[in-house]
Amino acid sequence: MNPLLRFARRSAALVLLLPLCACALANIASEPAPQLFTLSAGHPAPSTANAAGRARVVVDEFAAPAVVDSARIVQRSGANELKYYADARWADRAPRLIQNLMVETMENSGRFAAVATRSADLRGDYELAGDIRQFAVDATDASSPAVRIELYARLVLENERSIVAAKSFSASVPVKGGGISAIVAAYDAGLRQVLEGIAIWADESARTAAAKTAQR
Template sequence: MSLRKMLRAGALVLTLAPLGACALANVAGEPAPDLYVLTAPSPQAPDAAPAMRAQIVVEPFSAPAALDTARIVFQPSPNEIKYYAGARWSDRAPRMIAALAVETLHNTGRFPAVIGAGSAARTDLALTGDVRQFAAARVAAQGLGQTSTEARVVFFARLLRASDRSIVASREFSATAPSASGKMTDIVAAYDAALGQVLSDIALWTLDEGAKAWPKPASS
């Protein structure tokens, strides 16, 4: 290599090095977001409810792009979506919800097997659907001229036969829960309460509809 080429290469290295150092410094200097998780409820099935014979797979619910994220959604108005700064779910919302749905159905103690998507295990029924709302929203306090925050969860669930993907049953589920304050921990607690109610309702509905679709054979 000629002296001129060596000098040009050295100058390029010296030019890029400060840029790389600055980029690394910026990444290291940014505070990591606070991560939050939600919990699976343990719904109590009625004593008369039959145990399910069918094995069920829970597939991730579909969601619009604004909700298909790990960012925590805040809706100051029905037509506006924002995200809380410095706070994230531990996973993308549809994946987190699906994992909690698996755990919730398992917690009923009435299903022979509840698995997540991607398993090679044989399944009889599939639970899926759409996330229609999963957000904290601002609500007005009547007559006080003040506002508060509540978590709103709306899902449209479908129970399918795994063999041909035919719809066995479908229904919308919704719940709201007030936040005790504007603190992030209280907002997450409100999300937890609203989601817990919806998942409990879906689990008991799945148990009922699944028993109809996969009845116990008559004894000989």
């Protein structure tokens, strides 16, 4: 085939494709952005124990199944079926969101000498780690949906890498009202309850472990 004719045909094909590409980009750009939501840190009651016994704690990201290790908001719609809400997201991946709120909750308690994430390079006395076992809207009964949260926490002695305490913390909060705002409000109440429980437990467990070590 004549080279000039081949070039002309290719140019014509590109010209025909350009409107299609522009149309696809325009459709993507015109889609509404998802609503972004965050949650609140807890404010546990301060300790009446001696301030000199306060521990330094490094908070790791809690491990999570793939469906939860995301910024998507999860709904359990059946015994073996999980879905995501289409137009709503957390402001960060759920494990990172929970990690940062755990640090803030522990700081708010005034029970610890220092609290930080691993990235802050804090030399801690203890590490707080664990698993996110539930973090979803349970809509298996459509007439009474509820947010269910379960975190399994482990307090680890940093120097020895030994677990000094472990416990599961859970909350179930009914979703009152319709729409994503009611769902987020239930998440907010449930997570605050769980984080406050972990903060108090971590303080008491660290003090108990320190007392046992002092008696050796």
